Amino acid sequence: MRERILLSRCHMSGNEQKWIDKAFEGDWIVPLGPNVDEFEHRLGEYLGVDNVVALSAGTAALHLGLVMLDVKPGDEVICQSMTFAASANPVKYLGARPVFIDSERETWNMSPELLEEAIIGRKKATGRYPKAIIPVYLYGMPARIDEIMEIADRYNIPVLEDAAEALGSEYKGHKCGTFGRYGALSFNGNKIITTSGGGALICPDRESADRVKFYATQARENRPYYYHETIGYNYRLSNVSAGIGCAQAEVLPDRVERRREIHRRYADGLNDIPCVTVHSDPSSDMRSNYWLTTILLDPEKTVVTPDELRIALNAENIETRLLWRPMSMQPVFADAPFYTRDDVGRDLFDRGLCLPSGSCLTDEDIDTVINCIKATLAQ
Numbered sequence: 342m343r344e345r346i347l348l349s350r351c352h353m354s355g356n357e358q359k360w361i362d363k364a365f366e367g368d369w370i371v372p373l374g375p376n377v378d379e380f381e382h383r384l385g386e387y388l389g390v391d392n393v394v395a396l397s398a399g400t401a402a403l404h405l406g407l408v409m410l411d412v413k414p415g416d417e418v419i420c421q422s423m424t425f426a427a428s429a430n431p432v433k434y435l436g437a438r439p440v441f442i443d444s445e446r447e448t449w450n451m452s453p454e455l456l457e458e459a460i461i462g463r464k465k466a467t468g469r470y471p472k473a474i475i476p477v478y479l480y481g482m483p484a485r486i487d488e489i490m491e492i493a494d495r496y497n498i499p500v501l502e503d504a505a506e507a508l509g510s511e512y513k514g515h516k517c518g519t520f521g522r523y524g525a526l527s528f529n530g531n532k533i534i535t536t537s538g539g540g541a542l543i544c545p546d547r548e549s550a551d552r553v554k555f556y557a558t559q560a561r562e563n564r565p566y567y568y569h570e571t572i573g574y575n576y577r578l579s580n581v582s583a584g585i586g587c588a589q590a591e592v593l594p595d596r597v598e599r600r601r602e603i604h605r606r607y608a609d610g611l612n613d614i615p616c617v618t619v620h621s622d623p624s625s626d627m628r629s630n631y632w633l634t635t636i637l638l639d640p641e642k643t644v645v646t647p648d649e650l651r652i653a654l655n656a657e658n659i660e661t662r663l664l665w666r667p668m669s670m671q672p673v674f675a676d677a678p679f680y681t682r683d684d685v686g687r688d689l690f691d692r693g694l695c696l697p698s699g700s701c702l703t704d705e706d707i708d709t710v711i712n713c714i715k716a717t718l719a720q
């Protein structure tokens with residue numbers, strides 16, 4: 342039988358072992374070390390920025406981004422509702438309160454209109470402006486980040502971009518993650534490149550990058566004995582994992598192009614099915630890395646639900662996944678304020694499905710998925 346077609350399987354370059362061997366040769370089986378420095382350097386070059394700090398996870402990067410923005414108990418932080426819980430959880434780690442914003446239909450990301458409504462609304466409700474704004478680039482799709490930045494700047498609220506899914510995505514030729522004060526990346530096993538587990542925080546300058554490294558290594562003050570004036574974390578990336586990252590960084594541009602090709606093949610293969618819309622760059626300003634290709638089903642044109650399609654594809658040994666269930670629909674965030682007009686996130690969740698999109702998939706694999714989708718929806 343054919344091998345299972347997975348959603349986003351890790352894709353090695355073949356050079357990873359060489360970098361891991363380097364770590365062993367130099368006895369650098371530690372957090373920090375030359376591979377970490379090299380990985381940070383490569384990421385910075387790719388992104389066109391000077392200060393990137395490698396960390397143990399994307400979630401850690403978001404957490405430290407909020408620490409750097411001085412988020413404290415009682416503060417409010419604006420966050421995109423339709424996302425993975427890791428975007429919002431760090432707000433809670435700091436005792437602050439998330440305020441959720443619905444998506445707009447073109448990008449599926451934070452609605453700039455609702456963002457401004459929420460900023461004004463929270464000032465009225467609490468007497469204070471929110472402390473930070475976390476937009477997300479879902480499935481790699483750029484947000485309307487120019488408008489979001491313009492509003493954020495007008496109210497003087499810093500932006501922390503959750504670019505965990507969007508490494509290599511661009512808005513008007515600039516890389517996602519480099520617009521706000523901070524930007525978080527993830528190298529989890531299913532992301533566009535992997536370190537087996539890891540993340541990074543894009544920082545505005547050397548001073549803040551040094552401060553992030555300080556927090557990430559237990560906040561040890563520069564003294565001959567252990568001395569702490571503040572609470573620290575153990576969030577640095579291991580030198581072994583960073584070696585995997587160095588080899589992965591070499592092939593990052595190829596990985597982005599392959600995911601874009603996969604998206605194009607799905608779009609071409611599915612565009613004659615009236616009930617299916619393939620989510621695609623809404624304008625030439627946006628260039629998604631298409632971490633995952635996603636589709637929407639039109640319930641007026643098919644009785645098949647996304648979950649029924651998922652089950653049918655699973656029976657054919659194809660892994661798909663429903664979209665992120667918005668934070669506004671999660672019991673754990675039931676008491677958080679939510680700004681919406683017609684609950685776009687819920688509608689997307691009800692109608693959407695993520696298709697296998699890993700860069701190691703073959704054209705034949707994609708065609709198999711397309712044919713199974715067609716067969717299921719034709720019934």
Ligand SMILES: *Cc1c(COP(=O)(O)O)cnc(C)c1O
Pocket residue numbers: 398399400401424425427428477503505506526527528529539540
């Ligand atoms: C993967 C992901 C994260 C978390 O990254 P980890 O490296 O798994 O901690 C955060 N936000 C979004 C949107 C993600 O997809």
